[in-house]
Amino acid sequence: MSRHWLQISLMLTIGALFFSTTASAVTFGTGDIFASTGNGTVQVYDPTGVLLDTLNTGLGGFTTGSVSNTSTGNFYVTDFSANTVSVFSNTGASLGTFGSGYSTPESILFDGSGNVWTGGPGYAGGANQGKILEFNSAGTPLNQYAVAPQNTFGPDWIDLASNQTTFDYTSEGTSILRYDTGTGQLANLVNGLPGSNAYALRILGDGSVLVADTSEVVRVSAAGAIIQTYSGPWNTGGLLFALNLDPDGTSFWTGDSNSGDLFKINIATGALEETISTGAGGNLFGVSVYGEITQASTPEPGQLGTSLALIGLLAFLGYRRSKLNAKAAAKA
Helix, strand or coil, X not given: CCHHHHHHHHHHHHHHHHHXXXXXXXXXXXXXXXXXXXXXXXXXXXXXXXXEEEEECCCCCCEEEEEECCXXXXXXXXXXXXXXXXXXXCCCCXXXXXXXXXXXXXXXXXXXXXXXXXXXXXXXXXXXXXXXXXXXXXXXXXXXXXXXXXXXXXXXXXXXCCCCCEEEEECCCCCEEEEXXXXXEEEEEECCCXXXXXXXXXXCCXXXXXXXXXXXXXXXXXXXXXXXXXXXXXXXXXXXXEEEECCCCCEEEEEECCCCEEEEEECCCCCEEEXXXXXXXXXXXXXXXXXXXXXXXXXXXXXXXXXXXXXXXXXHHHHHHHHHHHHHHHHC
């Protein structure tokens, strides 16, 4: 065989390896929606509402809060009924469970250091009832914080502020409560929310908070005032339970547990932008979005360094191109 054909054969082999590798890379992408649909399952949709996959923990019972680690692509979902957290790879393969010592875990998030935090109402009792738990990335328990309950329930839905120490949380009542891991229990952000029970919540960049409040979603200012409500004919089931932010930075997703429907809502206008019917009426107890915006997560040092290096490179290339264009113009 000639050298020419050997070169072609080698190029084709490398090309085949490249495309086979990239084709089987990350399945979950920015904007993909994860709906916790009970019976140990999570439905995965693309940003347009097309069903991509159904993950199954194999544990049965309620699946609730979830989060994706965009560094690894892995997906984490709380198994409320099974008292654990299940993990899936970026292609949907089961990776087993994460951490231990839970008491009905319901919410989960990553902080800026890559540690994992969970909250749960603690129906089952036990040593960790009514506590926010912290784990490292390997699932080793680090800390636990006993926070004030409401209506005897623990911190079932939690979110972490950008300062990395202050938690806003709901406890199946009409308040958004606060706890700081450095100073302890803080004054409630707001009392007397209009719904019968407050559930999932998210802190926005301006310090305001969106909370699924049974009959509507409520936006509370950083000072504790109700500044906006979201409801309409789209909320036919009357039990808005799940909530998370979309990566577009202008909208949020909320889920009606009774109807099994998910709704994408514009934060500024309250307009309904998209509806997904999961078919899981009575069992929709969580939603998350790949690449969702949270105040809890901040760029890792390596990622920040890479970004700054890229910006520097682009600036240099722009400067070089401008000099070459100037030289060409001078010669002309």
